[in-house]
Amino acid sequence: MRQIAHLSDLHFDRIDPVIVKALIADLEERKPDLIVISGDLTQRARTHQFVAAQEFLSNLPARHLAVPGNHDIAPFFRPWIRAFDPFGRYRRYIGQEMFPTFQDDEIAVIGLNTARPYRWKEGSLSPGQVEAVRRTMGKLDPGLFKIVFTHHPFLPPPDSPSTPLVNHARSSLRVFESVSVDLLLAGHLHRAYIGDVTRHYTAVKRSILVAQASTATSTRLRAEPNAYNWITIDGPRVHLQANSWDGVRFKGMEKEIFVKRDNLWHPERVSEAFGGME
Numbered sequence: 344m345r346q347i348a349h350l351s352d353l354h355f356d357r358i359d360p361v362i363v364k365a366l367i368a369d370l371e372e373r374k375p376d377l378i379v380i381s382g383d384l385t386q387r388a389r390t391h392q393f394v395a396a397q398e399f400l401s402n403l404p405a406r407h408l409a410v411p412g413n414h415d416i417a418p419f420f421r422p423w424i425r426a427f428d429p430f431g432r433y434r435r436y437i438g439q440e441m442f443p444t445f446q447d448d449e450i451a452v453i454g455l456n457t458a459r460p461y462r463w464k465e466g467s468l469s470p471g472q473v474e475a476v477r478r479t480m481g482k483l484d485p486g487l488f489k490i491v492f493t494h495h496p497f498l499p500p501p502d503s504p505s506t507p508l509v510n511h512a513r514s515s516l517r518v519f520e521s522v523s524v525d526l527l528l529a530g531h532l533h534r535a536y537i538g539d540v541t542r543h544y545t546a547v548k549r550s551i552l553v554a555q556a557s558t559a560t561s562t563r564l565r566a567e568p569n570a571y572n573w574i575t576i577d578g579p580r581v582h583l584q585a586n587s588w589d590g591v592r593f594k595g596m597e598k599e600i601f602v603k604r605d606n607l608w609h610p611e612r613v614s615e616a617f618g619g620m621e
């Protein structure tokens with residue numbers, strides 16, 4: 344069994360310090376095997392914001408993988424840096440790796456940087472990035488649970504189907520399907536929802552689950568509380584759950600369970616909202 348905490352859209356400089364502290368304490372108690380951070384670590388890519396994000400990362404109680412978000416690109420008012428070294432500060436303070444990976448005997452995880460200086464809103468994937476996923480995941484044991492995470496989403500919220508999605512989502516998904524990616528994690532919209540890409544892309548036949556995360560720590564809320572995703576991979580089952588801030592603590596909300604049968608993910612049951620940790 345593996346447990347992953349998926350955080351997104353931290354937005355240092357626009358954070359609630361009480362929530363940041365509670366999040367670290369919550370993660371210390373839950374003890375995830377891995378922490379995945381899907382971008383927007385800062386508010387405006389300023390040095391002091393990256394320093395604050397770096398300190399947060401140093402306090403995490405487990406190994407983490409991260410990718411940048413559009414807010415982590417050098418800002419508009421520094422056009423030369425934005426054009427020629429858009430991720431300079433991200434690399435310096437957060438990490439050099441723009442293709443972070445993790446693999447053990449149960450899971451394989453790849454992060455892809457979808458933030459682009461000239462595609463601020465929807466982001467993009469390059470053919471090289473998609474090919475790297477094909478090459479890396481295509482040779483893995485088919486029994487591994489495979490995760491790809493990005494900042495920009497592949498699946499719109501159920502109530503907003505025309506939401507802009509990451510550029511080249513459709514062609515990328517065909518490749519992800521061919522190498523049996525099981526789960527996509529992303530953020531950017533500051534909204535938490537769970538789905539399956541086959542709901543939106545009829546050309547994709549093999550189900551790929553999606554878990555979108557709200558903002559974990561920021562005051563930039565979109566009519567939803569702060570939350571992060573708690574993912575439990577347990578043999579042929581995966582549990583997807585948002586842990587949501589209730590003003591005092593992070594509380595486990597509605598959980599969705601999927602089971603893999605014949606290489607497809609099927610919803611098993613949806614439990615009632617329940618309080619506290621499992």
Ligand SMILES: [Fe+2]
Binds near residue numbers: 352
């Ligand atoms: Fe964000």
Ligand SMILES: [Fe+2]
Binds near residue numbers: 383413414494531532
């Ligand atoms: Fe974003």
